[in-house]
Amino acid sequence: MRISTVTIYEQSVSSMNRQQGDFMQVGQQIATGRRVVNPSDDPQAAAQAVATSQAIGITEQYTDSRVAARNSLSQEESVLSSVGDAIAKAKTLIVQGVNGTLSDTDRASVATELEGILETLVGQANATDGNGRFLFGGFSDNSTPFVDDGAGNISYVGDTNNREQRIDASRLMPVSDHGEAVFLSVQNGAGYLAEADMGNTGEAVFTGPLIVDPTDPQFGDSFQVDFVDVAGTMHYSIDGGAPVPYEDGASIEMGGLSLKLEGLPANGDSIQVGPAENMNTDLFATLNKALTALRTSQVDNADTAAFRNSMSTVMRELDNSLDNVLTVQASVGARLNELDVVDGVAENRMLSYRNNLSDLIDLDYTEAISEYSLRQIGLQAAQKSFVDINGMSLFNFLK
């Protein structure tokens, strides 16, 4: 076939162009370290790389979120730990205060010490994080959640929301516990409380209540025990039922519970019995009740009976409050553990995402560099052949 001179020239040039283009492409890959520079280099890989980069981004985002969550929960845990210590200390003081050998003055000094604990607890309940936000205010974290009415009564003005954070794709974790759940609550099934009426004038002191028959149909109900004088003999009635003669030192049974009573009640006295969650659950009210009792001077047996009943109730309430705080603390600890576990999982996931991304778009340097040399040789060969072919002309021999 005839080959025109233009064809020879064009083909050499286009061959050089092609070689040069390939050479540049490998050069660009080496310079960027990426096999896929433009989406068109490998559309599937480019699209997957977007998804994988997003997965990496989200994983990092959740990691940041866990840092914040860990921060909040650690602060809460440390406060809860102090709160638990304070309640335990309060319990020790109550035990000291109940001691029958103490005088009014001794009890007053116990009260002073207990008041210090109460103040500590209020302080802890109003603890703030590094940014001045209240830990136990629920969503209302910019105002003091536990306020004193001036007379020493503490009330909760926060709300009952717990802030949550997304710490992983499928996990929304509460990173705070509101004040009501920590300081004004007891766990369900915390047991039973008995509390003597403030106006009682008799000398009856209760012990218990004890659970004797959890299968009783009325088990779990609240009861009121009223004492009435029927024709000169002390009787008691449960929830306004038929009066039953009172026996000193015997136990009263109701709804599977048994309440032991010693001493003679007065006509009109009453005792409330019920599940802890239906009775007072406010830690601060409990402590205030203890303070009032400790500071009341004991003149007669009735005073002593009222004091002992009150302290007995306070003790049980403090037990329940401590249980509650410890439970919340355990749940915070569990959440902190969970954060560690999720961190570990996320790290593995991150590693696999990064490997995946690298497989998708990163360059195999060994391969690329050998390709680079190959292309260089190809380009040089094309250049050489261009020079050779164009140097060959019959005109060279026409002299």
Place this chain on the structure above:
Amino acid sequence: MSILSTGVSGLSAAQLALTTTSNNISNVYTPGYNRELTLLEDSRTGAGTEVTGIQRQFDYFTATQLNQANAQLKSLESYEVQINQIDDLLADREAGLAPLMQNFFSALSDLAAAPSDPAARQGVIGTANTLSAQFRSMGDYFDDMQQGINTQIKSEITQINNTADLIAKLNSEIAIARARTGAEPNSLLNRRDQLVAELSERVDVKVYIQDGGAYNVSIGNGQPLVSGSESYQLVAIDSSLEPYKTVVGYEDSAGNVLELQESLFEGGKLGGLMSFRSETLDEVENKVGQLAVSLAMEFNAQHMAGLDIDGDPGQAFFDIDDPVTFASSRNAGSAGFSAVFDDVSQLAGIDYELRVSDATAGEFEVIPGDGSPGFTVTLDGSNQLNVGGVTLTLDDPALLVDGDRFSLLPTRQVASSLDTLIQDGSLVAAGQVGGSGDNLNALALQDLQNSAVVGGDATLSQGYAAIVGDVGNRANIVQVNLAAQSGVTAQIRTLQQSQSGVNMDEEAANLIRYQQYYQANAKVIEVGATVLDTLLGMRA
């Protein structure tokens, strides 16, 4: 016939052959030049030789094949130049939409961790500003590309008109030259064939050779562009349904302008530009617009369900334009639609054409742009239609005329309008129930990242990945097709060149040959003269 005249005929033939050879040599690199051969015959009137013509080595069939191959090559080349711009635009992983969306949602996550922190609130606004700026910049880039294509189409049309004019002029010049000399006007023919080749690089044309040898050139559906010595004009006009696009209009002899469908143009630079515009640019613009609308509408809805730091209901966070709709400039009636986004999950990122099938009943035939089956919709009591997640409101049904056409481009050109409305951190609606620590809405906003908000079946990131994959695929296909077409074209070009191209070695050989031929004939004359001298000398 004497030996002398025989020698002279050879001498002049040799001279002509040398002229032809030198002409070939001098035109070796001239585009459109076809190699010439000196045709010799032994003289019909006696001894000696005769030059019967200088023949142009031109094969019409091969030339037409090469023109068609070149038309496809140029189409793919211009397509590639355009699509590579989008390919490059999406190649930047650091500044692309994906990492900016990620930053935005990370900022929302920070907000959920510290809802009352002014820095976290400002972080959300800052990343939203960057994200919406990137959407705008991408949208602007597409708008610029549309403008660039309009300009190129206009320039192509001017060039096509000029070329058509020249072909028409050459048709008549060639006819005159033939009539005058009886010989083939080779250089005029070369020039005309070269013009047809240039025209094929710009647009699909069909060439018919008339009896007289004139080239008749037609375009599109067979509209004549050159007919003998007449040429007709193409004009750049605004598309009737998408007026921001320049399309090709054909002006007939009565002066009426006919809008030529884009689908009629496949080959040449013009075809490449139009295919790119309808297949890739519109589509990518629609899809990016769909991302922007999905983000803006879904985010706004959730944001407005929340409460800001003062406990007031959240306001719209992002601003985005309404969908674009046009009434055809060729409608008989003058009714018009206005459009608003309705159900974002119904948005499909495609265009629609609405044709009035029954004006009195308010009935429209809807033709989706992706080729899916059409359907019929009817105006409701408040003159509204719902099409593809958009509510269209007709201004006046009385102005509808059967056959009127409307276009609905729900997500075209909206990306460039995305903006962040909220610039005051305290207005970010992080909460739902109130309280400085309330992060419920921040969590809900953050969840949008993993919700199928794009067309109801993809997350924002998946939507973006689909665009990247789609553009990558198209660019890849164009590159592969271009490489294949380059090979095919090079082969045909080699074939055409083997017939019509000049080979310098061959011409060098011819030079030697014809030089010797000339010398031999000169010798013949010398011998003739010697013979004559001998004869004359005998008498003396």
